[in-house]
Amino acid sequence: MNEAKELEGIDFDWFAFDIEGNIGIFATVGRGAVPVDVLNSVEMHEKISSELHTPNWGNDAIWDDYAKSGLYVFDWRDESYARIRSPVVNARFVAKDAEKIPRLRFSFKVKSEVYANDF
Secondary structure: OOOHHHHOOOOOEEEEEOOOOOEEEEEOOOOOOOOHHHHOOHHHHHHHHHHOOOOOOOOOOHHHHHHHOOOEEEEEEOOEEEEEEOOOOOOOOOOOOHHHOOEOOOOOOOOOEEOHHHO
């Protein structure tokens, strides 16, 4: 998959590291911007998402599940991703093929909104 159109209407979660090595999850809600690097590795992002412990799948408490896993949580809101949760624990997320996960040039601790031109 290498076109954003293929993800239109599909709730897709992708991952990125910040400049401090923290990892964030970005929920597109079927219309959020997605970096080109992610479009080239959709299956990997889907696999990472499927391996997370999410007992609250299907309701808003899933955001808390992600935060408990050590993730910064961003949700698409009209024109940007808004940070809606911060990690409950200080954890470094380790994934197979981690070198394919995009690295963004800012800190998730500082930036509460992420726009498409930020990646």
